[in-house]
Amino acid sequence: MKVYLDNAATTRLDPRVLAKMKPYFTEKYGNASSIHAMGQSAFLDLQSAKEKVATILGGEAESVIFTSCASESNNLIIKGVALANQDRGNKIIVSSIEHPCVRESANELARAGFKVEFVPVNSDGIVTPEALRKVIDKETILVSIMAVNNEIGTVQDIAALAKIAHENEAYFHSDIVQAIPYLKIDIKKMGIDMLSLSGHKFNGPKGVGVAYIAKGIKVKPLIIGGGQENGMRSGTYNMPGIMGLAYALELAYKERDSYLKNVKNLRDYFWQNIKKEIKGVKLNGSLTKRVPANLNIMFGSIEGEAILMDLSFKGICVSTGSACSATDLRSSYVLRAIGLDKNNLNSNIRFSLGRFNNKKEIDYTIKCLKDTVKRLRSFSPIK
Amino acid sequence: MALNYTKKTINHFLKPQNIGEIKKPDGYAQIGNMVCGDQLDFFLKVQNGKIKDVKFLSFGCASNIATASILTEKVKGMTIAEAKKYKWEKVVSELGGLPSQKIHCSVMAVQGLKKAINDYESRQVIEPTFGKKTVNAKKAVAIKKKSAVAAKKTSLKK
Numbered sequence: 001m002k003v004y005l006d007n008a009a010t011t012r013l014d015p016r017v018l019a020k021m022k023p024y025f026t027e028k029y030g031n032a033s034s035i036h037a038m039g040q041s042a043f044l045d046l047q048s049a050k051e052k053v054a055t056i057l058g059g060e061a062e063s064v065i066f067t068s069c070a071s072e073s074n075n076l077i078i079k080g081v082a083l084a085n086q087d088r089g090n091k092i093i094v095s096s097i098e099h100p101c102v103r104e105s106a107n108e109l110a111r112a113g114f115k116v117e118f119v120p121v122n123s124d125g126i127v128t129p130e131a132l133r134k135v136i137d138k139e140t141i142l143v144s145i146m147a148v149n150n151e152i153g154t155v156q157d158i159a160a161l162a163k164i165a166h167e168n169e170a171y172f173h174s175d176i177v178q179a180i181p182y183l184k185i186d187i188k189k190m191g192i193d194m195l196s197l198s199g200h201k202f203n204g205p206k207g208v209g210v211a212y213i214a215k216g217i218k219v220k221p222l223i224i225g226g227g228q229e230n231g232m233r234s235g236t237y238n239m240p241g242i243m244g245l246a247y248a249l250e251l252a253y254k255e256r257d258s259y260l261k262n263v264k265n266l267r268d269y270f271w272q273n274i275k276k277e278i279k280g281v282k283l284n285g286s287l288t289k290r291v292p293a294n295l296n297i298m299f300g301s302i303e304g305e306a307i308l309m310d311l312s313f314k315g316i317c318v319s320t321g322s323a324c325s326a327t328d329l330r331s332s333y334v335l336r337a338i339g340l341d342k343n344n345l346n347s348n349i350r351f352s353l354g355r356f357n358n359k360k361e362i363d364y365t366i367k368c369l370k371d372t373v374k375r376l377r378s379f380s381p382i383k
Numbered sequence: 384m385a386l387n388y389t390k391k392t393i394n395h396f397l398k399p400q401n402i403g404e405i406k407k408p409d410g411y412a413q414i415g416n417m418v419c420g421d422q423l424d425f426f427l428k429v430q431n432g433k434i435k436d437v438k439f440l441s442f443g444c445a446s447n448i449a450t451a452s453i454l455t456e457k458v459k460g461m462t463i464a465e466a467k468k469y470k471w472e473k474v475v476s477e478l479g480g481l482p483s484q485k486i487h488c489s490v491m492a493v494q495g496l497k498k499a500i501n502d503y504e505s506r507q508v509i510e511p512t513f514g515k516k517t518v519n520a521k522k523a524v525a526i527k528k529k530s531a532v533a534a535k536k537t538s539l540k541k
Contacts, residue, residue: 301442302442304420305445310396322444323419323420325444379399379402379403379441380440
């Protein structure tokens with residue numbers, strides 16, 4: 001059996017989204033910047049896609065910019081806002097559990113002379129308002145805190161944090177990549193100035209993302225040239241990707257209620273049975289302040305990459321935060337940020353469920369996990 | 384990040400050789416630790432200067448397990464001197480190659496084995512105490528037997 005439990009990394013394209021995208025490769029393939037009929041037809045579709053995205057997220061269509069991915073959106077927003085708003089201050093605040101594209105963008109700004117603060121999280125993985133208040137001041141240009149963390153799935157109180165940013169005349173940005181469709185995002189109500197998201201995390205296509213930048217915010221563009229997106233992001237509009245993303249977003253929120261119910265039941269069933277069948281396991285981060293598709297579990301005495309590989313050979317795809325699994329051979333800074341014991345930093349597996357998982361797959365995974373853990377523990381020097 | 388393990392590496396991960404403990408090892412060493420995410424414990428049984436048995440325990444990734452598995456497979460039966468010289472490059476080539484970020488696993492396996500051999504050798508140290516020699520038990524019995532035979536011969540001569 002093949003079981004895919006790595007939906008936080010990427011998701012399967014919904015076949016309905018594929019059908020929506022296809023004509024933009026084969027018939028309606030005009031360049032949306034061309035002024036002839038084919039081009040202008042594409043341009044109209046582009047506008048309707050922006051309307052759709054804006055409506056679903058409670059924002060304005062004119063503030064929606066399509067990019068190639070959330071990494072690009074985050075680079076554009078973090079660096080673009082900092083560089084264009086130096087008259088408003090010189091401090092950037094990001095959380096200590098941001099995705100590497102936000103973290104590294106902030107690090108690059110630090111090297112360029114900006115003051116960068118990494119606001120800490122508590123052991124639940126939450127940025128408290130008190131923690132943000134401790135580091136923010138009138139010199140702060142931008143606060144960037146992700147709505148849902150990719151490794152441990154914990155959820156932030158975005159509205160409360162945005163309020164604190166505004167009290168200090170700072171802009172508030174949120175990477176909402178992992179929040180869709182788990183959180184109902186209302187840009188206006190929550191006070192979000194800017195956000196980033198990525199199509200392939202909610203059964204849409206890879207290679208397309210959104211950078212939402214509220215009107216009036218100065219941003220230095222990352223990619224310049226042809227002047228698309230009002231000069232904010234040059235490059236031919238990826239019409240198949242854009243139409244796919246907009247439709248996938250629509251489906252995600254249309255079918256949200258039934259999906260959330262199903263995935264929570266499945267996730268809770270999974271966790272209950274893991275606890276029942278396997279000793280020496282612990283959940284990393286809060287179970288309640290967490291999206292219903294995520295589990296990040298510490299398996300005592302055995303190493304993460306070995307667990308991942310063993311499961312992979314049994315047809316099951318998961319993720320880990322161990323040092324051995326990383327390109328830089330460092331263990332996950334997110335797990336370190338929530339205060340995990342240093343002896344347990346390399347024993348964790350992330351299971352992220354999705355739209356296409358079912359109970360049969362979870363039962364198979366529990367059985368395989370039991371065998372994997374038993375095998376690896378049988379020759380572990382850690383008792 | 385590409386993690387394309389060779390078939391041989393995968394086999395050694397799924398069916399590791401020489402895995403386990405030796406109750407009363409002649410040499411033992413632990414290398415690495417949980418914090419690093421990489422630990423190997425080596426156990427040696429030595430007879431007549433050769434590695435009679437070698438076992439290992441692992442807290443580590445697939446490479447960690449596979450490199451120790453193939454290394455212990457190769458050095459079993461070797462003399463201590465030969466085993467000490469076994470290079471990490473040979474471990475990598477025996478596996479048919481390792482992803483570049485996993486090469487350090489082969490280095491650690493070889494270092495761990497060397498450490499266990501050093502432990503064995505340190506237990507063999509002869510301590511001179513005012514002319515009296517302390518040797519290991521088997522040798523002592525042999526010497527005793529030899530001197531007993533020599534004594535008998537001398538007494539017979541008498």
